[in-house]
Amino acid sequence: MKQTLWMMTGVAVAALWLTGCASTPRVREVELDRAPITSKLEPQDVRRTVEKMAESLLSAPGVREAVGGTRPVLDVEPLKNRTTQHVDMVSITDSLRMQLLRSGMFRFVDKSTSGTDIEFMDAQANLGLTDPKKAIRPGQQSAAQMYLTGALSEIKTQVGRTVDQYYKFSMTLKDLRSGELVWADEQEIRKESVKPRVGF
Numbered sequence: 001m002k003q004t005l006w007m008m009t010g011v012a013v014a015a016l017w018l019t020g021c022a023s024t025p026r027v028r029e030v031e032l033d034r035a036p037i038t039s040k041l042e043p044q045d046v047r048r049t050v051e052k053m054a055e056s057l058l059s060a061p062g063v064r065e066a067v068g069g070t071r072p073v074l075d076v077e078p079l080k081n082r083t084t085q086h087v088d089m090v091s092i093t094d095s096l097r098m099q100l101l102r103s104g105m106f107r108f109v110d111k112s113t114s115g116t117d118i119e120f121m122d123a124q125a126n127l128g129l130t131d132p133k134k135a136i137r138p139g140q141q142s143a144a145q146m147y148l149t150g151a152l153s154e155i156k157t158q159v160g161r162t163v164d165q166y167y168k169f170s171m172t173l174k175d176l177r178s179g180e181l182v183w184a185d186e187q188e189i190r191k192e193s194v195k196p197r198v199g200f
Contacts, residue, residue: 039165039193040085046092049169049187054099056185057148057173066146066175066182067105074106075144080151083167087152096148109142146182148173161195 057063066072076097079089100106150171157164166188173183 039163039191041087041167041189045167045189047095049189050092050095050099052187053150053169053171053185054096054103057100057171057183058103058105060183060185062182063105063173066180071105071107072145073109073142074100075109075147076100077147077149079149079169079171082151083154084156085154089152092152100148106146107142109144145177146173146175161197163193163195165191165193 076093078093079096081087081089097108101108148171150169153168153170155166167190168186168188170186171184172181174180175182
């Protein structure tokens with residue numbers, strides 16, 4: 001009887017221990033820059049690319065000449081995804097815009113004017129609570145003078161178990177007043193992975 005009781009107690013303790021292990025994930029903080037673990041795009045690939053693109057744009061002589069200390073209004077179009085992978089291009093575009101905004105070289109307009117914005121402008125203009133000469137009315141927002149476009153493309157090749165994955169970020173900056181392309185650049189990423197053998 002005692003042996004059976006000890007056995008049941010042991011099984012219960014083991015079950016509780018296994019349940020605890022299964023429900024508690026192992027979490028650890030990792031470096032932003034780490035060795036690649038997949039041939040797909042990884043956060044460090046995107047971060048480094050955004051930093052390099054922003055640095056290239058901000059230091060280009062053609063851009064400095066076109067800007068000339070005037071802080072033109074820049075429109076950053078969402079980057080296009082021409083790959084077979086799901087990539088959050090809106091997030092990448094936001095990160096690039098943030099890098100350029102921090103430089104102080106450009107001004108930006110939020111194109112997503114909401115209904116709340118319009119209602120607020122109408123209230124200022126029509127309720128008589130503000131100076132009519134200072135009230136903001138629709139149609140007075142700044143227009144873009146330059147715009148930035150870009151795309152992410154890929155080429156994937158496989159020979160046997162080896163997969164070669166090539167990515168290219170390309171971007172161009174256009175001056176809307178002159179129609180000139182004042183800057184263009186591209187960043188490349190290439191990764192190789194070997195698929196495991198099937199079987200034992």
